[in-house]
Amino acid sequence: MYVDFDTLPESARVWVYQANRPLTDGEVKSIDEALKSSLSQWEAHGQPLLASAQVIKNRFVVVGVDEGYTLPSGCSIDASVRTLQNIGRQIGSGNEPVDFFDRSAAIQLADGSVQTIVLPALKNAVSDGTITPDTLVVNTLVNTKAAFSKNWLIRAADSWLKRYFKKMTVLPG
Structure with a gap:
């Protein structure tokens, strides 16, 4: 049964899927309609x-389920993945394909927009200062609605990107 996202309990399990490109408003509307239909069943x-x-931000699809109502099974989770793959093929036809399983690092820029950086370019992005320890990154690893609400954006230094930052030592003055 489909419900409004805001009515899901804080304990609801969530999955965050990242599109490989920005989505148009029309594509977002199509995604919303397709997911509402699919999740209703x-x-x-x-x-x-x-x-x-x-x-979210014409880039991320957040799917949530109230596990206190009914626990999703492996098969039902697989079905949701297939649904997103099908939606990506449908809205990508004629345009650049949409892959909701993109694993690039997504950072939020000062203007609030989202930029993705492919994995092979991460070291250079840190070296050239595009990503700093304080850069906000999208945390696609959250797994509950509460975690999503509180930790949707986190500092790069607090994310899986922390390995790219060298420890700085402060010399006594």
Whole structure:
């Protein structure tokens, strides 16, 4: 059963999917409609799942399910992945394809827009100062609605990117 995302409990399980490119407003509308239809019928072992989804910053799809209502099964989670793959193919036809499984680092720029940096370019982005320890990065590893609400954007130094920052030592003056 599809519900408004805001009505999901804080304990709801979430998955964050990152598109490989910015989505148009029309594509976001198509995604919202397709997910509402799909999640309205989403079930695990014949039991309906209480679920929702939202598109954030025309780039990220957040799917949530109330595990206190019905636990999703491996098969139902696989079905949601297939749904996103199908949506990506459908809205990408005629345009650049949409891959919701992009693993580039997504950073928020000062103007609030999102830029992605492919994995092979991360070291250079740190070296040239594009990414600093204080750069806000999108945390796609959150797994509950509460974690999503509180830790959607985190400092690069507090994310998986921390390995790219060398420890700085302060010399006594």
